[in-house]
Amino acid sequence: MQSAARRPLSASAIRWWTIAVLIVLWEVTARLFGDPSFVAPPSRVLAALIPTIFGDPKLTQALGMALFEMVTAFVLAVLAGATVGIAIGITTLGRRSLFPFVLLLFGLPQVTVLPLVILIFGLGPASRIAFGFTHGVLPIIVTTVTGMRTVNPLLLASARSQGASQAQILRHIIFPTMVASVFTGLRLAMSLTLLGVILAELFVSSNGIGNYTQIFAETFKPASLYAVILVLAITAVALNEIVGLVEKRFSRWKQG
Amino acid sequence: MLAQADAQLRLTSLVRAIQLAVVVALFAAWVWVTSSHAINPLFLPGPLPVVNALARLVGTPDFWAAVGVTTLTTSIAYAIAVTAGILLGFFIGRSPTLTAAYRPVLSGVFAIPLTLIFPLFVVMFGLGPPSKIAFGALYGFFPIVLNTIAGFSGIDPLFLRAARSQGASRAQTLRHIYLPGAWPVVLTGLRIGFFITFASVLGGETLSSASGVGHAIAHEGDLLDSPPMFAWIAIVLAVTVLLNLALTVVEKRAVRSA
Amino acid sequence: MPPAITVDRVSQRFAGANGAPDALALDDVSLEIGRGEFVSLLGPSGCGKSTLLNIIGGLIVPTSGGVRIGDVPVHGPLKEEVAFVFQESTLLPWYTVLENFRVSLEFQGRTDNWRDHALSALSSVGMEGFAQFYPSQLSIGMKQRINMARGIALGTGILLMDEPFAALDEQTRLVLGEDLSVLLARTGKTIVFVTHSLSEAVMLADRIVVMTARPGKIKAIIPVGEPHPRSPDFMLAPRFSDVRNQCYELLRDEIRHTVDAMREARDARSG
Numbered sequence: 001m002q003s004a005a006r007r008p009l010s011a012s013a014i015r016w017w018t019i020a021v022l023i024v025l026w027e028v029t030a031r032l033f034g035d036p037s038f039v040a041p042p043s044r045v046l047a048a049l050i051p052t053i054f055g056d057p058k059l060t061q062a063l064g065m066a067l068f069e070m071v072t073a074f075v076l077a078v079l080a081g082a083t084v085g086i087a088i089g090i091t092t093l094g095r096r097s098l099f100p101f102v103l104l105l106f107g108l109p110q111v112t113v114l115p116l117v118i119l120i121f122g123l124g125p126a127s128r129i130a131f132g133f134t135h136g137v138l139p140i141i142v143t144t145v146t147g148m149r150t151v152n153p154l155l156l157a158s159a160r161s162q163g164a165s166q167a168q169i170l171r172h173i174i175f176p177t178m179v180a181s182v183f184t185g186l187r188l189a190m191s192l193t194l195l196g197v198i199l200a201e202l203f204v205s206s207n208g209i210g211n212y213t214q215i216f217a218e219t220f221k222p223a224s225l226y227a228v229i230l231v232l233a234i235t236a237v238a239l240n241e242i243v244g245l246v247e248k249r250f251s252r253w254k255q256g
Numbered sequence: 257m258l259a260q261a262d263a264q265l266r267l268t269s270l271v272r273a274i275q276l277a278v279v280v281a282l283f284a285a286w287v288w289v290t291s292s293h294a295i296n297p298l299f300l301p302g303p304l305p306v307v308n309a310l311a312r313l314v315g316t317p318d319f320w321a322a323v324g325v326t327t328l329t330t331s332i333a334y335a336i337a338v339t340a341g342i343l344l345g346f347f348i349g350r351s352p353t354l355t356a357a358y359r360p361v362l363s364g365v366f367a368i369p370l371t372l373i374f375p376l377f378v379v380m381f382g383l384g385p386p387s388k389i390a391f392g393a394l395y396g397f398f399p400i401v402l403n404t405i406a407g408f409s410g411i412d413p414l415f416l417r418a419a420r421s422q423g424a425s426r427a428q429t430l431r432h433i434y435l436p437g438a439w440p441v442v443l444t445g446l447r448i449g450f451f452i453t454f455a456s457v458l459g460g461e462t463l464s465s466a467s468g469v470g471h472a473i474a475h476e477g478d479l480l481d482s483p484p485m486f487a488w489i490a491i492v493l494a495v496t497v498l499l500n501l502a503l504t505v506v507e508k509r510a511v512r513s514a
Numbered sequence: 515m516p517p518a519i520t521v522d523r524v525s526q527r528f529a530g531a532n533g534a535p536d537a538l539a540l541d542d543v544s545l546e547i548g549r550g551e552f553v554s555l556l557g558p559s560g561c562g563k564s565t566l567l568n569i570i571g572g573l574i575v576p577t578s579g580g581v582r583i584g585d586v587p588v589h590g591p592l593k594e595e596v597a598f599v600f601q602e603s604t605l606l607p608w609y610t611v612l613e614n615f616r617v618s619l620e621f622q623g624r625t626d627n628w629r630d631h632a633l634s635a636l637s638s639v640g641m642e643g644f645a646q647f648y649p650s651q652l653s654i655g656m657k658q659r660i661n662m663a664r665g666i667a668l669g670t671g672i673l674l675m676d677e678p679f680a681a682l683d684e685q686t687r688l689v690l691g692e693d694l695s696v697l698l699a700r701t702g703k704t705i706v707f708v709t710h711s712l713s714e715a716v717m718l719a720d721r722i723v724v725m726t727a728r729p730g731k732i733k734a735i736i737p738v739g740e741p742h743p744r745s746p747d748f749m750l751a752p753r754f755s756d757v758r759n760q761c762y763e764l765l766r767d768e769i770r771h772t773v774d775a776m777r778e779a780r781d782a783r784s785g
Contacts, residue, residue, distance in 0.1 A: 011356035019361070038379050093267070097274035107500050109455035111462055111470070112492045115477030115485065120299045158604035161571055162668065163593025164621035172617050176608040195369040202371060203463055213375045222379065229372045236368045253608045253648040
């Protein structure tokens, strides 16, 4: 039996201590060994946070625009993806013939067509929304189609025995199953949408947030560069969490 | 009885027919749209110009230089990702406490678009391959470590208990229970990791580079020269599809014999 | 007055999948079940008892022969006459218990006073406190209890139950069996109950239909002769053991046949 003095470290304690140690290490090595043109310790990044983000209204605007692009791309991806997914998955024939194409597209490195997307949609928000959309729509289609296969045949037999019409079966059994399957893909779709939008933003360095990352890098302002990255990362995490919460709320019936 | 088998066969043939029809229809649409100039040839060149560009491209010194750079970069990045991912994943996955401690952090970081870090790597390592190696290794590391953790932590404790009750040594437990049990999941992680590393290297080359396939694509885009750009895209897509097929076959064989 | 259920020379042949030979699941089965009777279909795995139940309920159309409910021939599910309770809970997981009742009654076309019907059915099994719960929040025993209540709420004359207690532990099974017996006495429903368990069949049924191994035929029909509601003490009565032993004698050979058939099939595949 262990005495109170030697309690084993809990998982979250280990986690937070590790993170703390890493941050301290970063601070120390950055200050001692880091070239100030390229490397900034966390303290300086935090100090630069507010001035960088809010100092230049154009930059704040660019960040806002990036957020707008992320959300728009995601919403479009979910709507289009769910529709296409349901259309493909609702019949065995459709699923078996068309789903392989979707899987094929899902495996391709979309970054190869980034220059093409820019060519077509221009240098503004449209191309970033488009690129985010193409990243996010595929996982939604995939999870929707695979989820629709999981309609429980026993539930169908039970409903039939109770005299349910086809319309009633569609509404009370098939439709809720489909909605549930769309929701399982939301988190992944959000991650990938963010990836697409950020890739496009960074690629087009003539306007948008990519412009600023380029400037900060070239004018040797690492603290500002890191600050922008940090804000974008936090935004990504926040959006992911929001989607996760929505997913939880709509899956209340799943929790046992 | 025959009716059932017959129905199966008819379904499969119908499926193949539809797939063929889709491919043919897409190709026909491509030819029609480009020959009638309904779309700006800048956005979508016709099949003939693309094939010409492809013929002019493959085999030239420029072609080999770009392919060589990308291949080398990807290989090195992947080697790093695999080594780090498997070692760390094994170490963490074997301990339930460490798994509980670190797995959520690693998943959480993976969900952030790590492309954000890329400008940092360019700043630190320059425009050449090293920044892409770092980026590719970083991104590919995550699915490998996460799957390795899943593989090793997912071993049914019942099997471990049974082994211990039979007096198995640590080495024997490792060899006969951990490795075979974790192997399929780890393998999947290695496959996903490869494609993520590959895509990240291409992405990095597209974003900021002076060499490599990704750079070539971006460069042709800058020059507003679509046929060579499409030729490069076609090459990348073909390579990806072939690699995917090859790795799927390898994976199936490996899992079956394990 | 025609019997509640008439099974008239029913045979069921299933097409073999992927080149396997056809299987004869039921062979010329005939049976009459009276109003208010509790009949148990008892037999080894694969003897076709669930198939027979599905045929009676109109979920499967037999390859030959037919079924009548009263004097109405069965061509499909008769939602006014027949309710099913399946082995696994068929409560829709995305609706609460109460919403499930509403939807079931809606399927049946009985939407007036659905709430009263639902709540009274739930209280008859003591589950009215869980009306707002989701199925995932309930244990298997509670869910099956609610499934039973739903079967009753549908107000049909006939209840078809396909191994409803198979997934439950012994103690829950005994309690639910008791409740079922009480409900039968009170409502006078006709119940056909498929089970593997000898004790369960003897405990609950008025008559036990013992079936042979595949292809399923009726081997014997054993009357139990104890009025409902049955107290748990019936299990201690000598008559219980007699009937049970009788069933066991009949079943023993059939179980052996089933195991031998499985062994033959396995050898045929690997040979």
